[in-house]
Amino acid sequence: MRFLSLALIAVLLVSCNKQGVTNKPLQTEIDSVSYAIGMDVAKNVKTSFDEFDNDLFIQGFMNVTDSVDMQIDAEKAQQIIRAFFQKKQKEELAKKQEKAKANKEEGEKFLAENKDKDGVVTTESGLQYIVLKEGTGAIPTTTDRVKVHYHGTLLDGTVFDSSVDRGTPAEFGVTQVIKGWTEGLQLMKEGAKYKFFIPSNLAYGSNPRPGGKIEANSTLIFDVELLEILK
Structure with a gap:
């Protein structure tokens, strides 16, 4: 108040x-x-x-x-103010829920159509990928750290994160990322470049990072190049 x-x-x-x-x-x-x-x-x-x-x-x-x-008296004024913002909060929540539902449906439709395209492989978890370039090195495990270049987009092509655009590779543990990445990295050999199509349940689900471009239940697309397994 x-x-x-x-x-x-x-x-x-x-x-x-x-x-x-x-x-x-x-x-x-x-x-x-x-x-x-x-x-x-x-x-x-x-x-x-x-x-x-x-x-x-x-x-x-x-x-x-x-x-x-x-x-109106002071008590009534406070009631009016509280009611207004409570109503506004409910309306905003309803909009977010509606958008999350639409994102989920859009993602499911995209993945259902994408799985039949040439070169697309679908894993048991629902992760989809295309091999853009095969590697020749070792395959990372859950205990490894890796150095990668990546470019992440939404289904409409919006770029939400890209080490390629920044010009600096990223380094992190294989298990310190979203589930789709953890699974996908363990399919790759050093030097490989894959394109991942990650369902929302293997990405950020209904709780994306606040303030970012990724909305609830968004399906994500990543080009990932495994540069090195760090020791």
Whole structure:
């Protein structure tokens, strides 16, 4: 509630600025802090509200300040605010669940069609792969660390991670990655390059990393080159 009050004050200040308040230069530390807080609050207001009535906000703000003509009491106001954000949270959750269901169906359809294409091998777990280049070295085990180059995309071609684009190979333990990778790496010999088609249950499932491009139940595609088994 305290944050929401700050957010609404920011709206009031914006409204006042439109009425002729001049922009002040940043001269002191508190000037800079004040301006930075305003920026941060404004960003969160834009995230929280698709539409907002500035006039009614100002009316409510002034009614409380003057203690006159309040259309609802303080307790009712808090109830309205809580109900609004609870409703918003439920709507966002429903959208995420709907998108996760669509991603799962899209992935299942893609893999069902992909398995019959030339060169595609499907393992018992559901992992699919194509051998782009065979290797001649050793095969890694679960106790090994490996150095690899990889390029990861979603089904629509969106790149979400790529050591190739960064220009620097990645190093990690065979069991320190998603299940599809752990299984796939143990099919490869040093020097090999494979393309993996990884079902969501062998990738990040319904809990992808927050804030990334990978959504819940996404099927992932990786080009993986096993450069070296590290000792």
